[in-house]
Amino acid sequence: MAVAADIPTSMTVSYRCANSVSGKTSEVTPERTEPWTLVGLDSVMSASPWRTFRWHRGQRHYSGSFWSATERDLVIYESRLELARLLFADFDRSVQRILAQPFLLRAEVAGAPRKHVPDYLLLTSTGPVVVDVKPKSRVTKPDNMFVFGWTRQAVESRGWQYEMWSEPPHAELENVRFLAGYRRDWLFDHELLAELRAADLDGTTLTAACQSLPDRPRAIVRSAVLHLLWQQHFTADLTHPLSGNHVLRKAV
Known part of the structure; x- marks a missing residue:
């Protein structure tokens, strides 16, 4: 038509x-x-x-x-x-x-x-x-x-x-869906988020970022890092499945 x-x-x-x-x-x-x-x-x-x-x-x-x-x-x-x-x-x-x-x-x-x-x-x-x-x-x-x-x-x-x-690439959708689990900002310690923002994590791996504050519980730090990925304070290549080897870049 x-x-x-x-x-x-x-x-x-x-x-x-x-x-x-x-x-x-x-x-x-x-x-x-x-x-x-x-x-x-x-x-x-x-x-x-x-x-x-x-x-x-x-x-x-x-x-x-x-x-x-x-x-x-x-x-x-x-x-x-x-x-x-x-x-x-x-x-x-x-x-x-x-x-x-x-x-x-x-x-x-x-x-x-x-x-x-x-x-x-x-x-x-x-x-x-x-x-x-x-x-x-x-x-x-x-x-x-x-x-x-x-x-x-x-x-x-x-x-x-x-x-x-229409349908997006599968890996990208799964990564965004996973990060959406960390979208609720009131669930996170703002002091911890500020520490991570101030840390020199540009170019580090996701695993290294999660281990960057040894005086904090690792699971809590990991959740905060993933929240900052959702907020895109950090970016990573989401075109393949997210893993600890992903390199984080500080958003400009």
């Missing part, structure tokens, strides 16, 4: 705003609909998920909620692949906000009414990024390509970025 050359000005975006009491969501207001070309980023970023998910026996997708260090709150996901993208977003230091199921786009495209809810909206240091998640085996199906095509045009017409995301 071909995609219309131009996105019509009649395209609208619908979103659901949440009333907030002491920083916590209390209830969801009725939806709002505005022209896509005119809606403010602040309005969209304050939205509650357009749809939420139910769980039932025998369902094909594994949906749930993930506690995001970026949001310091739960973020929903509809599938294990969406959870993988959420993990990578939470690990990415350029990502400042993560919204799941952020809004509903409506437009007439190729002579028929169309609608689409993207999977994520990320606010990054380089601007908003709208993300759709789909397995590689399904990306090239004509119906999906058509939806992603006009969605990309709509998003890029705002000067935003659009991303079609």
Whole structure:
């Protein structure tokens, strides 16, 4: 299917705003609909998920909620692949906000009414990024390509970025998933973290870093080092399985 050359000005975006009491969501207001070309980023970023998910026996997708260090709150996901993208977003230091199921786009495209809810909206240091998640085996199906095509045009017409995301390299995903276990900063001794940040660990192995403070319990030091890897105070090559031989580099 071909995609219309131009996105019509009649395209609208619908979103659901949440009333907030002491920083916590209390209830969801009725939806709002505005022209896509005119809606403010602040309005969209304050939205509650357009749809939420139910769980039932025998369902094909594994949906749930993930506690995001970026949001310091739960973020929903509809599938294990969406959870993988959420993990990578939470690990990415350029990502400042993560919204799941952020809004509903409506437009007439190729002579028929169309609608689409993207999977994520990320606010990054380089601007908003709208993300759709789909397995590689399904990306090239004509119906999906058509939806992603006009969605990309709509998003890029705002000067935003659009991303079609599929399965990442296995080793990288497993490493990020492992490090996510050390994402909760309140669980770590801040004095210990400060000692590790001040230590000359650039170029040392992960094993050596974990042994760098002999007066501290090694298991506690190891957890703190892995937390600093999650925070990317230290970086390492995550393209192959993480081991004690990985060399740490101090992030610039």
